[in-house]
Amino acid sequence: MTAIRLYNSATRRKEDFVPLDPLNVRMYVCGPTVYDRAHLGNARPVVVFDTLFRLLRHVHGAGHVTYVRNFTDVDDKINARAAEMAAAGDARPVNDIIRELTDTTIGWYHADMDALGALRPTVEPRATAHVAGMIAMIEGLVARGHAYAAAGHVLFDVRSFPAYGRLSGRSLDEMIAGARVEVAPYKRDPVDFVLWKPSEPGLPGWDSPWGRGRPGWHIECSAMAEALLGPAFDIHGGGIDLMFPHHENEIAQSACAHPGAGFARVWMHNEMLLVEGRKMSKSLGNFFTVRDLLDRGVPGEVIRLVLLGTHYRSPMDWTEERRAQAEATLRRWRGLVAGIEPAPSPAPAVLAALADDLNAAGAIAALHGLATEGDAAGLAASARLLGLLEPGMGAWVAAGRDPAAVAALVERLLAARTAARAAKDWARADWLRQAITAAGVVVRDTPAGVEWELGPAFEPAKLEVIE
Protein backbone atom coordinates (compact mmCIF):
# COMPACT_ATOMS: atom_id res chain seq x y z
CA MET A 1 0.00 0.00 0.00
CA THR A 2 1.18 3.48 -0.81
CA ALA A 3 2.55 5.29 2.23
CA ILE A 4 1.00 8.73 2.58
CA ARG A 5 2.83 11.50 4.38
CA LEU A 6 1.02 14.66 5.44
CA TYR A 7 2.16 17.88 7.05
CA ASN A 8 0.37 18.20 10.37
CA SER A 9 -0.21 21.82 11.39
CA ALA A 10 -0.60 20.66 14.99
CA THR A 11 2.93 19.26 15.18
CA ARG A 12 4.46 21.38 12.41
CA ARG A 13 6.02 18.29 10.90
CA LYS A 14 5.43 15.98 8.01
CA GLU A 15 4.19 12.68 9.41
CA ASP A 16 3.33 9.21 8.15
CA PHE A 17 -0.43 9.02 7.79
CA VAL A 18 -1.84 6.07 9.71
CA PRO A 19 -5.65 6.03 9.82
CA LEU A 20 -7.40 5.12 13.04
CA ASP A 21 -9.48 2.67 11.04
CA PRO A 22 -8.17 1.78 7.56
CA LEU A 23 -11.65 0.59 6.64
CA ASN A 24 -13.13 3.99 7.41
CA VAL A 25 -10.72 6.89 6.90
CA ARG A 26 -12.45 10.03 8.18
CA MET A 27 -11.93 13.63 7.13
CA TYR A 28 -13.73 16.85 8.08
CA VAL A 29 -13.29 20.08 6.13
CA CYS A 30 -14.82 23.43 7.04
CA GLY A 31 -17.31 24.39 4.36
CA PRO A 32 -18.86 27.68 3.30
CA THR A 33 -21.26 30.06 4.97
CA VAL A 34 -24.05 30.06 2.43
CA TYR A 35 -25.18 33.59 1.70
CA ASP A 36 -23.31 34.36 -1.54
CA ARG A 37 -21.49 32.87 -4.52
CA ALA A 38 -18.19 31.17 -3.74
CA HIS A 39 -15.19 33.22 -4.79
CA LEU A 40 -12.04 31.74 -6.25
CA GLY A 41 -10.33 31.77 -2.85
CA ASN A 42 -13.08 29.53 -1.53
CA ALA A 43 -12.37 27.11 -4.34
CA ARG A 44 -8.81 26.42 -3.30
CA PRO A 45 -9.58 24.26 -0.24
CA VAL A 46 -12.33 22.54 -2.20
CA VAL A 47 -9.91 21.46 -4.92
CA VAL A 48 -7.07 20.70 -2.50
CA PHE A 49 -9.13 18.49 -0.21
CA ASP A 50 -10.95 16.93 -3.16
CA THR A 51 -7.56 15.83 -4.42
CA LEU A 52 -6.73 14.42 -0.99
CA PHE A 53 -10.12 12.67 -0.98
CA ARG A 54 -9.28 11.10 -4.35
CA LEU A 55 -5.86 10.01 -3.09
CA LEU A 56 -7.34 8.45 0.05
CA ARG A 57 -10.01 6.67 -2.00
CA HIS A 58 -7.33 5.32 -4.31
CA VAL A 59 -5.13 4.08 -1.49
CA HIS A 60 -7.76 2.81 0.95
CA GLY A 61 -10.63 2.04 -1.42
CA ALA A 62 -13.45 4.27 -2.53
CA GLY A 63 -15.82 2.76 -0.01
CA HIS A 64 -13.46 3.24 2.92
CA VAL A 65 -13.25 7.02 3.10
CA THR A 66 -15.79 9.33 4.76
CA TYR A 67 -15.47 12.99 3.83
CA VAL A 68 -17.64 15.50 5.67
CA ARG A 69 -17.92 19.13 4.60
CA ASN A 70 -20.50 21.32 6.29
CA PHE A 71 -22.76 24.12 5.17
CA THR A 72 -23.01 26.95 7.68
CA ASP A 73 -26.59 28.05 7.25
CA VAL A 74 -27.06 29.95 10.49
CA ASP A 75 -24.92 33.04 10.77
CA ASP A 76 -25.07 36.80 11.26
CA LYS A 77 -24.06 37.43 7.65
CA ILE A 78 -26.98 35.33 6.47
CA ASN A 79 -29.33 37.24 8.74
CA ALA A 80 -27.94 40.50 7.44
CA ARG A 81 -28.41 39.45 3.82
CA ALA A 82 -31.98 38.36 4.56
CA ALA A 83 -32.65 41.72 6.20
CA GLU A 84 -31.37 43.46 3.06
CA MET A 85 -33.75 41.39 0.96
CA ALA A 86 -36.64 42.25 3.29
CA ALA A 87 -35.73 45.92 3.13
CA ALA A 88 -35.71 45.65 -0.66
CA GLY A 89 -39.36 44.62 -0.61
CA ASP A 90 -39.36 40.89 0.05
CA ALA A 91 -42.51 40.55 2.18
CA ARG A 92 -42.11 36.94 3.23
CA PRO A 93 -41.31 35.94 6.82
CA VAL A 94 -37.59 36.27 7.43
CA ASN A 95 -37.19 32.56 8.08
CA ASP A 96 -38.64 31.80 4.66
CA ILE A 97 -36.28 34.26 3.05
CA ILE A 98 -33.35 32.67 4.85
CA ARG A 99 -34.36 29.18 3.87
CA GLU A 100 -34.57 30.15 0.24
CA LEU A 101 -31.33 32.14 0.40
CA THR A 102 -29.40 29.23 1.88
CA ASP A 103 -31.02 26.66 -0.42
CA THR A 104 -30.23 28.75 -3.46
CA THR A 105 -26.67 29.40 -2.36
CA ILE A 106 -26.07 25.71 -1.73
CA GLY A 107 -27.33 25.02 -5.23
CA TRP A 108 -24.87 27.55 -6.66
CA TYR A 109 -22.07 26.10 -4.59
CA HIS A 110 -22.74 22.61 -5.87
CA ALA A 111 -22.92 23.75 -9.48
CA ASP A 112 -19.71 25.78 -9.26
CA MET A 113 -17.68 23.17 -7.41
CA ASP A 114 -18.98 20.41 -9.68
CA ALA A 115 -17.63 22.46 -12.57
CA LEU A 116 -14.19 22.32 -10.96
CA GLY A 117 -14.36 18.55 -10.99
CA ALA A 118 -14.75 18.29 -7.23
CA LEU A 119 -16.47 15.14 -6.05
CA ARG A 120 -19.32 15.67 -3.65
CA PRO A 121 -18.26 14.84 -0.10
CA THR A 122 -19.75 11.76 1.49
CA VAL A 123 -21.88 13.91 3.79
CA GLU A 124 -22.69 17.63 3.58
CA PRO A 125 -24.50 18.47 6.79
CA ARG A 126 -26.32 21.74 7.34
CA ALA A 127 -25.66 23.33 10.70
CA THR A 128 -29.37 23.92 11.28
CA ALA A 129 -29.95 20.17 11.17
CA HIS A 130 -27.56 19.65 14.07
CA VAL A 131 -28.65 22.25 16.59
CA ALA A 132 -29.85 19.56 19.02
CA GLY A 133 -26.37 18.04 19.00
CA MET A 134 -24.84 21.44 19.62
CA ILE A 135 -27.13 22.08 22.57
CA ALA A 136 -26.27 18.66 24.00
CA MET A 137 -22.56 19.34 23.63
CA ILE A 138 -22.88 22.74 25.28
CA GLU A 139 -24.82 21.18 28.17
CA GLY A 140 -22.02 18.69 28.60
CA LEU A 141 -19.44 21.47 28.66
CA VAL A 142 -21.43 23.35 31.28
CA ALA A 143 -21.77 20.18 33.38
CA ARG A 144 -18.01 19.59 33.22
CA GLY A 145 -17.26 23.13 34.29
CA HIS A 146 -15.85 24.28 30.93
CA ALA A 147 -18.69 26.65 30.11
CA TYR A 148 -21.03 28.98 31.94
CA ALA A 149 -24.33 30.72 31.25
CA ALA A 150 -24.55 34.48 31.59
CA ALA A 151 -27.17 36.94 30.39
CA GLY A 152 -28.74 34.49 27.96
CA HIS A 153 -25.34 33.56 26.53
CA VAL A 154 -23.27 30.49 27.15
CA LEU A 155 -19.54 31.06 27.08
CA PHE A 156 -16.60 28.73 26.91
CA ASP A 157 -14.24 29.17 29.84
CA VAL A 158 -10.94 29.30 28.00
CA ARG A 159 -8.92 29.26 31.24
CA SER A 160 -10.34 25.81 31.97
CA PHE A 161 -8.49 24.32 29.00
CA PRO A 162 -4.73 24.58 29.57
CA ALA A 163 -3.86 23.47 26.03
CA TYR A 164 -5.68 26.43 24.49
CA GLY A 165 -3.48 28.09 21.88
CA ARG A 166 -1.33 25.06 21.14
CA LEU A 167 -2.51 24.63 17.53
CA SER A 168 -1.84 28.20 16.49
CA GLY A 169 1.21 28.61 18.69
CA ARG A 170 0.08 31.45 20.86
CA SER A 171 -0.40 31.88 24.58
CA LEU A 172 -3.26 33.48 26.42
CA ASP A 173 -0.96 36.12 27.81
CA GLU A 174 0.09 37.10 24.32
CA MET A 175 -3.51 37.42 23.28
CA ILE A 176 -4.32 39.59 26.26
CA ALA A 177 -1.28 41.70 25.42
CA GLY A 178 -2.60 42.08 21.90
CA ALA A 179 -5.76 43.41 23.55
CA ARG A 180 -7.88 42.85 20.50
CA VAL A 181 -10.27 40.40 22.12
CA GLU A 182 -13.89 41.32 22.38
CA VAL A 183 -14.78 42.58 25.81
CA ALA A 184 -18.33 42.03 27.03
CA PRO A 185 -19.78 42.53 30.51
CA TYR A 186 -21.10 38.98 30.72
CA LYS A 187 -17.68 37.43 30.05
CA ARG A 188 -15.63 36.19 32.99
CA ASP A 189 -12.53 36.64 30.90
CA PRO A 190 -12.15 38.64 27.69
CA VAL A 191 -10.77 35.60 25.83
CA ASP A 192 -13.88 33.50 26.51
CA PHE A 193 -15.93 32.87 23.39
CA VAL A 194 -19.61 32.36 22.68
CA LEU A 195 -21.16 28.90 22.42
CA TRP A 196 -24.76 30.09 22.44
CA LYS A 197 -26.38 33.48 22.23
CA PRO A 198 -29.91 34.88 22.42
CA SER A 199 -31.81 35.41 19.21
CA GLU A 200 -34.15 38.29 18.63
CA PRO A 201 -37.74 37.66 17.55
CA GLY A 202 -37.96 37.44 13.79
CA LEU A 203 -34.56 35.82 13.45
CA PRO A 204 -33.80 32.09 13.41
CA GLY A 205 -33.78 30.66 16.91
CA TRP A 206 -34.10 27.40 18.80
CA ASP A 207 -35.41 26.64 22.25
CA SER A 208 -32.68 25.71 24.67
CA PRO A 209 -32.07 25.48 28.41
CA TRP A 210 -30.86 29.09 28.16
CA GLY A 211 -33.88 30.41 26.30
CA ARG A 212 -34.52 30.91 22.62
CA GLY A 213 -31.23 31.43 20.84
CA ARG A 214 -28.75 30.35 18.21
CA PRO A 215 -25.35 28.71 18.26
CA GLY A 216 -21.98 30.42 18.10
CA TRP A 217 -19.92 29.79 15.01
CA HIS A 218 -17.38 27.31 16.34
CA ILE A 219 -19.68 24.82 18.06
CA GLU A 220 -21.27 23.63 14.84
CA CYS A 221 -18.10 22.01 13.53
CA SER A 222 -17.43 20.29 16.84
CA ALA A 223 -20.98 18.95 16.98
CA MET A 224 -21.20 17.84 13.37
CA ALA A 225 -17.77 16.20 13.41
CA GLU A 226 -18.78 14.28 16.50
CA ALA A 227 -22.16 13.26 15.10
CA LEU A 228 -20.82 12.10 11.74
CA LEU A 229 -17.25 11.01 12.42
CA GLY A 230 -17.14 10.30 16.15
CA PRO A 231 -15.08 11.89 18.93
CA ALA A 232 -11.81 10.94 17.22
CA PHE A 233 -11.09 10.99 13.50
CA ASP A 234 -8.18 11.31 11.10
CA ILE A 235 -8.00 14.61 9.25
CA HIS A 236 -9.41 18.07 9.80
CA GLY A 237 -8.87 20.60 7.03
CA GLY A 238 -9.55 24.20 6.19
CA GLY A 239 -7.98 27.50 5.23
CA ILE A 240 -5.08 28.74 7.31
CA ASP A 241 -7.07 31.80 8.25
CA LEU A 242 -9.35 29.48 10.22
CA MET A 243 -6.53 28.16 12.38
CA PHE A 244 -7.18 30.92 14.86
CA PRO A 245 -9.63 31.31 16.39
CA HIS A 246 -12.00 28.86 14.71
CA HIS A 247 -9.98 25.66 14.86
CA GLU A 248 -8.45 26.53 18.20
CA ASN A 249 -11.94 26.91 19.62
CA GLU A 250 -13.13 23.70 18.00
CA ILE A 251 -10.32 21.82 19.68
CA ALA A 252 -11.13 23.38 23.04
CA GLN A 253 -14.82 22.45 22.76
CA SER A 254 -14.29 18.92 21.50
CA ALA A 255 -11.37 18.05 23.74
CA CYS A 256 -13.29 19.21 26.82
CA ALA A 257 -16.48 17.46 25.73
CA HIS A 258 -14.61 14.19 25.19
CA PRO A 259 -11.49 14.17 27.36
CA GLY A 260 -8.86 11.83 26.02
CA ALA A 261 -10.65 11.07 22.76
CA GLY A 262 -8.16 13.06 20.70
CA PHE A 263 -10.50 14.78 18.23
CA ALA A 264 -8.71 15.31 14.89
CA ARG A 265 -5.29 13.68 14.59
CA VAL A 266 -3.97 15.55 11.58
CA TRP A 267 -4.70 19.22 10.95
CA MET A 268 -4.20 20.50 7.42
CA HIS A 269 -4.35 24.13 6.37
CA ASN A 270 -4.23 25.48 2.85
CA GLU A 271 -2.60 28.85 2.25
CA MET A 272 -4.45 31.79 0.76
CA LEU A 273 -5.16 32.73 -2.82
CA LEU A 274 -3.78 36.12 -3.79
CA VAL A 275 -4.89 38.74 -6.26
CA GLU A 276 -2.31 41.35 -7.09
CA GLY A 277 -0.24 40.08 -4.21
CA ARG A 278 -2.99 40.45 -1.65
CA LYS A 279 -5.26 37.88 -0.09
CA MET A 280 -8.54 37.49 -1.94
CA SER A 281 -11.30 38.08 0.56
CA LYS A 282 -14.78 39.41 0.78
CA SER A 283 -13.81 41.92 3.43
CA LEU A 284 -11.12 43.36 1.13
CA GLY A 285 -13.56 43.35 -1.77
CA ASN A 286 -10.92 42.15 -4.22
CA PHE A 287 -12.61 38.91 -5.11
CA PHE A 288 -14.19 37.41 -8.17
CA THR A 289 -16.35 34.32 -8.11
CA VAL A 290 -15.85 30.95 -9.69
CA ARG A 291 -19.01 31.64 -11.63
CA ASP A 292 -17.48 34.85 -13.02
CA LEU A 293 -14.63 32.81 -14.48
CA LEU A 294 -16.89 30.07 -15.82
CA ASP A 295 -19.13 32.67 -17.44
CA ARG A 296 -16.09 34.27 -19.06
CA GLY A 297 -15.45 30.94 -20.72
CA VAL A 298 -12.66 29.69 -18.48
CA PRO A 299 -13.30 25.95 -18.20
CA GLY A 300 -13.52 24.52 -14.69
CA GLU A 301 -10.84 22.03 -15.57
CA VAL A 302 -8.46 24.87 -16.40
CA ILE A 303 -9.20 26.57 -13.08
CA ARG A 304 -8.52 23.29 -11.35
CA LEU A 305 -5.15 22.80 -13.03
CA VAL A 306 -4.07 26.32 -12.10
CA LEU A 307 -5.12 25.79 -8.48
CA LEU A 308 -3.19 22.53 -8.31
CA GLY A 309 -0.07 24.08 -9.82
CA THR A 310 1.02 25.57 -6.50
CA HIS A 311 1.57 23.48 -3.40
CA TYR A 312 -1.37 23.89 -1.03
CA ARG A 313 0.79 25.24 1.78
CA SER A 314 2.11 28.13 -0.32
CA PRO A 315 0.22 31.27 -1.21
CA MET A 316 -0.74 31.34 -4.88
CA ASP A 317 -1.40 34.14 -7.30
CA TRP A 318 -4.15 33.81 -9.91
CA THR A 319 -2.83 35.28 -13.16
CA GLU A 320 -3.99 35.43 -16.75
CA GLU A 321 -0.71 33.94 -17.91
CA ARG A 322 -1.11 30.85 -15.75
CA ARG A 323 -4.69 30.45 -16.96
CA ALA A 324 -3.50 30.49 -20.57
CA GLN A 325 -0.69 28.03 -19.90
CA ALA A 326 -3.03 25.65 -18.12
CA GLU A 327 -5.49 25.80 -20.97
CA ALA A 328 -2.77 25.09 -23.55
CA THR A 329 -1.51 22.17 -21.49
CA LEU A 330 -4.96 20.64 -21.17
CA ARG A 331 -5.65 21.06 -24.89
CA ARG A 332 -2.46 19.16 -25.64
CA TRP A 333 -3.17 16.43 -23.12
CA ARG A 334 -6.78 16.08 -24.21
CA GLY A 335 -5.60 15.62 -27.78
CA LEU A 336 -3.17 12.96 -26.63
CA VAL A 337 -5.66 10.89 -24.62
CA ALA A 338 -8.63 11.23 -26.99
CA GLY A 339 -10.08 7.80 -27.60
CA ILE A 340 -7.47 6.12 -25.42
CA GLU A 341 -8.48 3.65 -22.74
CA PRO A 342 -6.87 4.71 -19.43
CA ALA A 343 -4.30 2.39 -17.92
CA PRO A 344 -5.57 0.23 -15.05
CA SER A 345 -3.68 2.28 -12.48
CA PRO A 346 -1.97 5.67 -12.21
CA ALA A 347 1.76 6.03 -12.79
CA PRO A 348 3.91 5.42 -9.70
CA ALA A 349 5.61 8.81 -10.05
CA VAL A 350 2.30 10.65 -9.95
CA LEU A 351 1.05 8.64 -6.99
CA ALA A 352 4.32 9.11 -5.12
CA ALA A 353 4.23 12.87 -5.57
CA LEU A 354 0.66 13.12 -4.30
CA ALA A 355 1.39 10.81 -1.40
CA ASP A 356 4.18 13.15 -0.33
CA ASP A 357 2.06 15.78 1.41
CA LEU A 358 -0.14 16.26 -1.63
CA ASN A 359 2.59 17.56 -3.91
CA ALA A 360 0.26 18.29 -6.80
CA ALA A 361 2.83 20.42 -8.63
CA GLY A 362 5.20 17.47 -8.57
CA ALA A 363 2.41 15.20 -9.79
CA ILE A 364 1.72 17.57 -12.67
CA ALA A 365 5.40 17.49 -13.59
CA ALA A 366 5.14 13.71 -13.67
CA LEU A 367 2.11 14.01 -15.96
CA HIS A 368 4.21 16.12 -18.32
CA GLY A 369 6.74 13.32 -18.27
CA LEU A 370 4.11 10.78 -19.30
CA ALA A 371 2.96 13.08 -22.08
CA THR A 372 6.52 13.47 -23.37
CA GLU A 373 6.98 9.71 -23.37
CA GLY A 374 3.73 9.38 -25.28
CA ASP A 375 2.18 7.20 -22.58
CA ALA A 376 -1.38 8.33 -23.24
CA ALA A 377 -2.99 5.51 -21.26
CA GLY A 378 -0.81 6.27 -18.25
CA LEU A 379 -1.49 9.98 -18.59
CA ALA A 380 -5.24 9.45 -18.70
CA ALA A 381 -5.26 7.21 -15.65
CA SER A 382 -2.86 9.39 -13.65
CA ALA A 383 -4.56 12.68 -14.46
CA ARG A 384 -7.83 11.35 -13.09
CA LEU A 385 -6.21 10.90 -9.72
CA LEU A 386 -5.96 14.70 -9.71
CA GLY A 387 -9.46 15.11 -11.09
CA LEU A 388 -8.13 16.13 -14.50
CA LEU A 389 -8.91 14.76 -18.00
CA GLU A 390 -12.11 13.27 -16.62
CA PRO A 391 -14.40 12.10 -19.41
CA GLY A 392 -17.20 14.42 -18.38
CA MET A 393 -15.09 17.55 -18.26
CA GLY A 394 -13.65 17.77 -21.74
CA ALA A 395 -16.53 19.28 -23.63
CA TRP A 396 -14.89 22.72 -23.54
CA VAL A 397 -12.14 21.59 -25.91
CA ALA A 398 -14.72 21.20 -28.65
CA ALA A 399 -17.13 23.83 -27.39
CA GLY A 400 -18.12 26.74 -29.57
CA ARG A 401 -17.74 24.94 -32.86
CA ASP A 402 -20.81 24.22 -34.92
CA PRO A 403 -19.55 20.91 -36.19
CA ALA A 404 -21.13 20.63 -39.61
CA ALA A 405 -21.29 24.20 -40.88
CA VAL A 406 -17.91 25.35 -39.62
CA ALA A 407 -16.17 22.20 -40.76
CA ALA A 408 -17.64 22.52 -44.23
CA LEU A 409 -16.48 26.12 -44.50
CA VAL A 410 -12.97 25.37 -43.25
CA GLU A 411 -12.67 22.40 -45.56
CA ARG A 412 -13.78 24.51 -48.49
CA LEU A 413 -11.22 27.24 -47.74
CA LEU A 414 -8.45 24.74 -47.23
CA ALA A 415 -9.34 23.01 -50.48
CA ALA A 416 -8.89 26.34 -52.22
CA ARG A 417 -5.51 26.73 -50.61
CA THR A 418 -4.51 23.21 -51.57
CA ALA A 419 -5.43 23.96 -55.12
CA ALA A 420 -3.31 27.10 -55.03
CA ARG A 421 -0.39 25.14 -53.66
CA ALA A 422 -0.75 22.53 -56.35
CA ALA A 423 -0.54 25.36 -58.86
CA LYS A 424 2.50 26.72 -56.99
CA ASP A 425 0.60 29.94 -56.47
CA TRP A 426 2.39 30.50 -53.14
CA ALA A 427 1.13 34.04 -52.72
CA ARG A 428 -2.51 32.98 -52.81
CA ALA A 429 -1.87 29.87 -50.71
CA ASP A 430 -0.11 31.87 -48.01
CA TRP A 431 -2.76 34.59 -48.07
CA LEU A 432 -5.48 32.01 -47.51
CA ARG A 433 -3.57 30.36 -44.70
CA GLN A 434 -2.92 33.70 -43.08
CA ALA A 435 -6.61 34.60 -43.23
CA ILE A 436 -7.73 31.25 -41.86
CA THR A 437 -5.15 31.43 -39.09
CA ALA A 438 -6.25 34.95 -38.23
CA ALA A 439 -9.75 33.56 -37.66
CA GLY A 440 -8.33 31.32 -34.96
CA VAL A 441 -8.11 28.08 -36.91
CA VAL A 442 -4.86 26.15 -36.48
CA VAL A 443 -3.61 24.82 -39.83
CA ARG A 444 -0.97 22.12 -40.14
CA ASP A 445 0.55 20.70 -43.32
CA THR A 446 1.57 17.15 -42.62
CA PRO A 447 2.88 14.37 -44.84
CA ALA A 448 -0.60 12.86 -44.62
CA GLY A 449 -2.30 16.02 -45.79
CA VAL A 450 -3.67 19.19 -44.26
CA GLU A 451 -4.90 19.05 -40.69
CA TRP A 452 -6.82 21.72 -38.85
CA GLU A 453 -8.50 22.41 -35.56
CA LEU A 454 -10.21 25.32 -33.91
CA GLY A 455 -7.93 27.22 -31.58
CA PRO A 456 -8.95 28.94 -28.36
CA ALA A 457 -9.48 32.29 -30.12
CA PHE A 458 -11.66 30.97 -32.94
CA GLU A 459 -13.86 33.68 -34.48
CA PRO A 460 -16.39 32.35 -36.96
CA ALA A 461 -17.14 35.83 -38.25
CA LYS A 462 -13.61 36.33 -39.54
CA LEU A 463 -13.76 32.98 -41.29
CA GLU A 464 -16.97 33.80 -43.10
CA VAL A 465 -15.67 36.97 -44.72
CA ILE A 466 -12.62 35.32 -46.31
CA GLU A 467 -14.45 34.35 -49.45
Added chain:
RNA sequence: GGCGGGUUGGCGGAGAGGUUACGCAGCGGAUUGCAAAUCCGUGUAGACCGGUUCGAUUCCGGUACCCGCCUCCA
Protein backbone atom coordinates in the same frame (compact mmCIF):
# COMPACT_ATOMS: atom_id res chain seq x y z
C1' G B 1 3.70 44.60 19.36
C1' G B 2 2.95 38.93 19.50
C1' C B 3 2.66 34.44 16.48
C1' G B 4 3.30 31.81 11.79
C1' G B 5 5.02 31.30 6.67
C1' G B 6 7.97 32.77 2.58
C1' U B 7 12.38 34.73 -0.57
C1' U B 8 14.83 29.40 -6.39
C1' G B 9 17.03 30.57 -13.48
C1' G B 10 13.35 35.59 -18.28
C1' C B 11 8.36 33.99 -15.96
C1' G B 12 5.65 30.20 -13.10
C1' G B 13 7.07 26.43 -9.76
C1' A B 14 9.07 21.46 -7.12
C1' G B 15 12.25 17.88 -4.84
C1' A B 16 16.90 16.45 -2.80
C1' G B 17 23.35 17.51 1.72
C1' G B 18 27.11 15.70 -3.43
C1' U B 19 23.77 13.28 -10.01
C1' U B 20 18.48 16.88 -15.40
C1' A B 21 12.88 18.93 -11.56
C1' C B 22 8.98 20.19 -14.60
C1' G B 23 6.13 23.79 -17.66
C1' C B 24 6.12 28.33 -20.58
C1' A B 25 9.26 31.64 -23.16
C1' G B 26 14.24 31.99 -25.54
C1' C B 27 18.27 29.98 -28.44
C1' G B 28 20.48 26.04 -31.96
C1' G B 29 19.22 21.96 -35.17
C1' A B 30 15.94 18.35 -37.96
C1' U B 31 11.64 18.84 -40.91
C1' U B 32 8.92 22.47 -44.30
C1' G B 33 7.89 25.82 -51.00
C1' C B 34 7.37 29.42 -46.56
C1' A B 35 5.03 28.53 -41.96
C1' A B 36 2.67 25.91 -38.06
C1' A B 37 2.90 21.54 -35.37
C1' U B 38 6.26 17.85 -33.96
C1' C B 39 11.07 15.88 -32.64
C1' C B 40 16.25 16.54 -30.85
C1' G B 41 19.58 19.63 -28.23
C1' U B 42 20.39 23.85 -25.03
C1' G B 43 20.21 27.37 -19.39
C1' U B 44 25.64 25.54 -12.89
C1' A B 45 19.13 29.83 -10.50
C1' G B 46 18.67 29.47 -5.32
C1' A B 47 17.68 37.42 -1.16
C1' C B 48 22.14 38.83 1.97
C1' C B 49 25.94 37.65 5.88
C1' G B 50 28.04 34.02 8.87
C1' G B 51 28.37 28.81 10.86
C1' U B 52 28.37 23.19 10.57
C1' U B 53 30.44 19.88 6.59
C1' C B 54 35.24 16.91 2.48
C1' G B 55 30.91 19.37 0.08
C1' A B 56 24.79 23.53 1.12
C1' U B 57 20.44 26.37 -2.83
C1' U B 58 19.10 22.07 0.65
C1' C B 59 20.97 21.89 8.02
C1' C B 60 21.86 26.03 12.00
C1' G B 61 22.15 31.39 13.40
C1' G B 62 21.58 36.46 12.05
C1' U B 63 20.03 40.60 8.54
C1' A B 64 16.75 42.57 4.82
C1' C B 65 12.31 42.41 2.34
C1' C B 66 7.35 40.19 1.42
C1' C B 67 2.82 37.76 3.05
C1' G B 68 -0.79 35.87 6.55
C1' C B 69 -3.11 35.54 11.51
C1' C B 70 -4.10 38.22 16.15
C1' U B 71 -11.74 41.07 14.06
C1' C B 72 -15.91 38.03 9.84
C1' C B 73 -13.00 35.25 6.28
C1' A B 74 -11.12 29.21 2.55
